[in-house]
Amino acid sequence: MEKKITVLPGDGIGPEVVAAAVRVLKVIGKRYNHDFQLGYAAIGGAAIDQFNNPLPDETIAMCEQSDAVLLGAVGGPKWDNNPAELRPELGLLKIRKTFDLFANLRPVKAFPSLLDSSPLKREVAENVDLMIVRELTGGIYFGEKKRDNEEASDLNIYTRREIERIVENAFELARLRRGKLCSVDKANVLETSRLWRQIVEEKKELYPDVVVEHNLVDSVAMKLITNPGHYDVVVTDNMFGDILSDEASVITGSLGVLPSASIRSDSFGLYEPVHGSAPEIAGQGIANPAATILSVAMMLQYSFGMKEEAAEIERAVNTVFEDGYFTADLVKDGGRALTTDEFTDKVIAEIDTSF
Amino acid sequence: MEKKITVLPGDGIGPEVVAAAVRVLKVIGKRYNHDFQLGYAAIGGAAIDQFNNPLPDETIAMCEQSDAVLLGAVGGPKWDNNPAELRPELGLLKIRKTFDLFANLRPVKAFPSLLDSSPLKREVAENVDLMIVRELTGGIYFGEKKRDNEEASDLNIYTRREIERIVENAFELARLRRGKLCSVDKANVLETSRLWRQIVEEKKELYPDVVVEHNLVDSVAMKLITNPGHYDVVVTDNMFGDILSDEASVITGSLGVLPSASIRSDSFGLYEPVHGSAPEIAGQGIANPAATILSVAMMLQYSFGMKEEAAEIERAVNTVFEDGYFTADLVKDGGRALTTDEFTDKVIAEIDTSF
Ligand SMILES: CC(C)[C@H](C(=O)O)[C@@H](O)C(=O)O
Ligand SMILES: CC(C)[C@H](C(=O)O)[C@@H](O)C(=O)O
Numbered sequence: 001m002e003k004k005i006t007v008l009p010g011d012g013i014g015p016e017v018v019a020a021a022v023r024v025l026k027v028i029g030k031r032y033n034h035d036f037q038l039g040y041a042a043i044g045g046a047a048i049d050q051f052n053n054p055l056p057d058e059t060i061a062m063c064e065q066s067d068a069v070l071l072g073a074v075g076g077p078k079w080d081n082n083p084a085e086l087r088p089e090l091g092l093l094k095i096r097k098t099f100d101l102f103a104n105l106r107p108v109k110a111f112p113s114l115l116d117s118s119p120l121k122r123e124v125a126e127n128v129d130l131m132i133v134r135e136l137t138g139g140i141y142f143g144e145k146k147r148d149n150e151e152a153s154d155l156n157i158y159t160r161r162e163i164e165r166i167v168e169n170a171f172e173l174a175r176l177r178r179g180k181l182c183s184v185d186k187a188n189v190l191e192t193s194r195l196w197r198q199i200v201e202e203k204k205e206l207y208p209d210v211v212v213e214h215n216l217v218d219s220v221a222m223k224l225i226t227n228p229g230h231y232d233v234v235v236t237d238n239m240f241g242d243i244l245s246d247e248a249s250v251i252t253g254s255l256g257v258l259p260s261a262s263i264r265s266d267s268f269g270l271y272e273p274v275h276g277s278a279p280e281i282a283g284q285g286i287a288n289p290a291a292t293i294l295s296v297a298m299m300l301q302y303s304f305g306m307k308e309e310a311a312e313i314e315r316a317v318n319t320v321f322e323d324g325y326f327t328a329d330l331v332k333d334g335g336r337a338l339t340t341d342e343f344t345d346k347v348i349a350e351i352d353t354s355f
Numbered sequence: 356m357e358k359k360i361t362v363l364p365g366d367g368i369g370p371e372v373v374a375a376a377v378r379v380l381k382v383i384g385k386r387y388n389h390d391f392q393l394g395y396a397a398i399g400g401a402a403i404d405q406f407n408n409p410l411p412d413e414t415i416a417m418c419e420q421s422d423a424v425l426l427g428a429v430g431g432p433k434w435d436n437n438p439a440e441l442r443p444e445l446g447l448l449k450i451r452k453t454f455d456l457f458a459n460l461r462p463v464k465a466f467p468s469l470l471d472s473s474p475l476k477r478e479v480a481e482n483v484d485l486m487i488v489r490e491l492t493g494g495i496y497f498g499e500k501k502r503d504n505e506e507a508s509d510l511n512i513y514t515r516r517e518i519e520r521i522v523e524n525a526f527e528l529a530r531l532r533r534g535k536l537c538s539v540d541k542a543n544v545l546e547t548s549r550l551w552r553q554i555v556e557e558k559k560e561l562y563p564d565v566v567v568e569h570n571l572v573d574s575v576a577m578k579l580i581t582n583p584g585h586y587d588v589v590v591t592d593n594m595f596g597d598i599l600s601d602e603a604s605v606i607t608g609s610l611g612v613l614p615s616a617s618i619r620s621d622s623f624g625l626y627e628p629v630h631g632s633a634p635e636i637a638g639q640g641i642a643n644p645a646a647t648i649l650s651v652a653m654m655l656q657y658s659f660g661m662k663e664e665a666a667e668i669e670r671a672v673n674t675v676f677e678d679g680y681f682t683a684d685l686v687k688d689g690g691r692a693l694t695t696d697e698f699t700d701k702v703i704a705e706i707d708t709s710f
Pocket of ligand 2: 188189218444447448597
């Protein structure tokens, strides 16, 4: 297959982890005979520096011509005091909205070899295998905003259609996984939550094979820690999803290895590691590229339908961990930390020799 | 001293834990020569059953005549399908708003003898001693709400004055503790958060002895698990506070022992355990009364200025735990679970013999 991919390295460790993931992508292309055509463009702080715009028109144009987008990370102290319209994160919010990437998929799965790094007891974290589905282009993020010196407000607003499409998406995912869906809201307080809950109830008629539960956001914030193994697919709105997906990202000790996908109804999508730009270690060649490599796997699966290729990457990364190779963020006492390139070499070697 | 206290047993285990805490309160009254005058009134499901109103006028009137309110818990499956205006939680939201109880204080402190029950590794949870200060009468909970079949919205709105008073409250508390304040917002997205952050910056000039940091809500949701010992006082808005305080409540394994206070600028306040009404164990006499007993301690301290009395209750509860006595929710393998009454007897015995 021929696929066009826009690569947005971004800031901090973004360029390093993206370079590593691109190496893996090229090996997969060669092995499976795909023609991955890469174009590079700017986003975030790097784009502000170069174009005075966190999401330049050139970048949008290139993404429009592509089948998928691979993003590193945006942000850093250099731009922290910029005015709102020149903040790196705005590039992220704008690319989501411009391309209508309404579904943010955040899988969290325990790697047995990483559980020592988890803040949770092994028996609590070891069976975790969940997917948070966060609505990404609506809600309080994009509702009307006002501020003067005396008062400020943000409108949390959802249309039926916005809720329906994310809920359908979550049901479809649950069906492909263990068939359990937890819808998270604050229906005892918010009207948006009541509409949300009503729509989940309507949709569940169409998915009799999926077991649905409704749970309040405060209660889920607890249970994600006390019993994370309970969850399969979790669907929620933009703001709750922001909080809960980050909370969930630390329970298995594998924040540095978590990928994400931001997709829409067709196959186009944006893929990025969950971790941020980590400016404190940027440029040293020591960042963990696993999350970005696994984001490439999600791209292969969700945008290109290449299930076998995706599984091969996941298998390779997992084997490297099982063999005891880690970057500095995950290395165990007495072990040697691999550099970004060394870790990537191991993953590639694993792919090369595996068939 | 003479103090009038309205007691609102509420639903589920509420009446049982409140009865236990009242026993402790009476012992303290006798020992320290205070005249605690108690009046009982209805709230929540119990009030719906009796008066068709989750917060009857009689209850409001009695609270108005009191110096403080002690609440058990509200809610249960019996009322889960009631219309919005006949939901037990509404009693809670209304009493907060009616009495302008804008500051919700939620201390979370690790008891060494309870850490086995924590989902976190001992070394992560053992130094936790934090206080979440949640704004309780504003924000998206009380802003304008709309809903029809096609669209729903909730307005998140804060005035300068609403933010100022909760922020001042948090600074004062930080000053009395370890002098650290973490203000939590989502200033990269929300205008309410930007006003919030600006006001924290203004106020910090008046508290040069307090070290302030700003942190994003998603980031705090992670760090509360990976490094909860980092926090001293955490101040945030109503919605973020709801989520983060519940998340924080499970990190030390002591959800069943966490108290809370909802206060305003004068000394009046409402005190209640953090745990809910636990209908599944109601009426069996096995509920853990520690959280409600410790809520009485907060009442003595914050509403009545009785520091010594409050400390005495905390010491007694801690000693009972140290001596290895637990109710069913916390009992260790092989240990015998105390009933609500037996546990309360132990606490009272500890107070009786201690001076
Ligand atoms: C950078 C920020 C605007 C963004 C968000 O809140 O969506 C980030 O936290 C994320 O989750 O991708
Ligand atoms: C019952 C509910 C309305 C309430 C809230 O969200 O404030 C509860 O969760 C709490 O935290 O006291």
